[in-house]
Amino acid sequence: MKSEGHIESLRIDERSRRDFLIVSTSTLAATGVALSVWPLIDSLNPASDTLALASTDLNLRPIERGQRVTVVWQGKPVFVDRRTPEAVTKAKADDSAALPDPEKDADRVQREEWLIVVGICTHLGCIPLGQREGSRRGDFGGWFCPCHGSHYDTSGRIRKGPAPRNLVVPPYAFPNPEKLVIG
Ligand code: FES
Known part of the structure; x- marks a missing residue:
């Protein structure tokens, strides 16, 4: 036969286990959320203190x-695109296409794998879609500005719609292969 003290300690144990499960689940849920939004949070971390x-x-x-x-x-979104070989090939192949703002892909990148552009549409300043997985990237696989329908290619060049200029390439450098400094 169990004593009252033993029964009470069992209740406490059960409560503790339940609390542990709740804490574990919450921690896991929080971890899951953290992982799924990591690229955005990580990339935005410098924003507030580097504005x-x-x-x-x-x-x-x-x-x-x-x-x-x-x-x-400097308060502006900058798109950093680690391009696939296919995206690079497409950008180079389109050097000879009819471009509203002619520029060769090689003149817009320092390392062809990395495209860095200011994410502001050159028409009236909306932020184009295409950064998130599954979002619209327009007819040329780059970015799409839904405000008035501008399509940019995989080099950030304007290809269709009212935007007059390519997405702007900001000043940047690679002090080492794993670090990018914009500005
Ligand atoms: S602001 Fe992008 S198409 Fe008008």
Whole structure:
């Protein structure tokens, strides 16, 4: 026969186990959320404290091929696109297409795997879609500005719609292979 003290300690144990499960679940849920939004949070981390600074640093190591992240530089969104070989091939092949604002892909990148452009449509300043996986990228696989229908290609060049200019390439440097400094 169990004593009252033993029964009470069992209740406490059960409560503790329940609490532990709740805490574990919450922790896991929080971890899951953290992982799924990591690229955005990580890329936005410098935003608040670097808003007024001249440059923004980004660690490139966690960014996979085909992944795009957004950082903030001087209050503006900057799209960092680690391009796939297919995207690079497409951008180069389109050097000879009829371009509203002619520029060769090689003149817009320092390392062809990395395209860095200011994420502001050159028509009236909307932020184009295409950064998130599954979002609309327009007819040329780059970015699409839904405000008035401008389509940019995989080099950030305007290809269709009212925008007059290509997405702007900001000043940037790679101090080492895994670090990008914008500004
Ligand atoms: S602001 Fe982008 S199409 Fe008008």
